Amino acid sequence: MKIKFIAISLLLSTMAVSCGGNEKSEHKTDNANAKTEHKKTEHKEEHKEAKATTSDNGKGIGPVSSVELGDIDEALVEKGKELYKANCTACHKIGKRAVGPALKGVTERRKPEWIMNMILNPQEMVDNDPTAKALLAEYLAPMANQSLTEDEARAILEFFRTKN
Numbered sequence: 001m002k003i004k005f006i007a008i009s010l011l012l013s014t015m016a017v018s019c020g021g022n023e024k025s026e027h028k029t030d031n032a033n034a035k036t037e038h039k040k041t042e043h044k045e046e047h048k049e050a051k052a053t054t055s056d057n058g059k060g061i062g063p064v065s066s067v068e069l070g071d072i073d074e075a076l077v078e079k080g081k082e083l084y085k086a087n088c089t090a091c092h093k094i095g096k097r098a099v100g101p102a103l104k105g106v107t108e109r110r111k112p113e114w115i116m117n118m119i120l121n122p123q124e125m126v127d128n129d130p131t132a133k134a135l136l137a138e139y140l141a142p143m144a145n146q147s148l149t150e151d152e153a154r155a156i157l158e159f160f161r162t163k164n
Contacts, residue, residue, distance in 0.1 A: 062117030080159030
């Protein structure tokens with residue numbers, strides 16, 4: 001009987017303390033809410049700042065700012081095909097999803113500069129380009145840096161132009 005009395009007393013004491021609703025506890029809640037709002041605002045400001053440093057022109061981030069496309073250069077296509085086979089086929093297929101996205105029609109979905117910058121500068125693209133970030137979130141595998149030259153990336157782009 002003594003144990004029941006002690007247990008009930010503890011339970012009632014706990015309830016009385018937790019249901020107090022005094023000014024001090026309301027002040028703590030208001031303080032916590034203010035801190036949360038401040039953190040949300042801070043995060044939004046950081047996001048705006050980060051977005052300002054990313055590409056919003058669809059060209060990506062990297063050494064390629066402009067690509068002039070003319071008629072398809074068959075010699076460049078052949079070079080690009082060989083480079084694609086040697087460097088890209090472990091993760092990419094032309095007509096179907098693999099570790100990375102299918103590349104059929106990639107030149108219709110992305111600007112040529114973006115494609116080349118993704119090939120040449122995949123880490124910075126994944127870190128700072130919204131489209132590359134979305135692809136990483138979807139495929140869960142970052143693009144590997146193949147250490148290709150700009151000329152080699154251009155040849156791969158030319159090969160992709162024939163795969164629409």
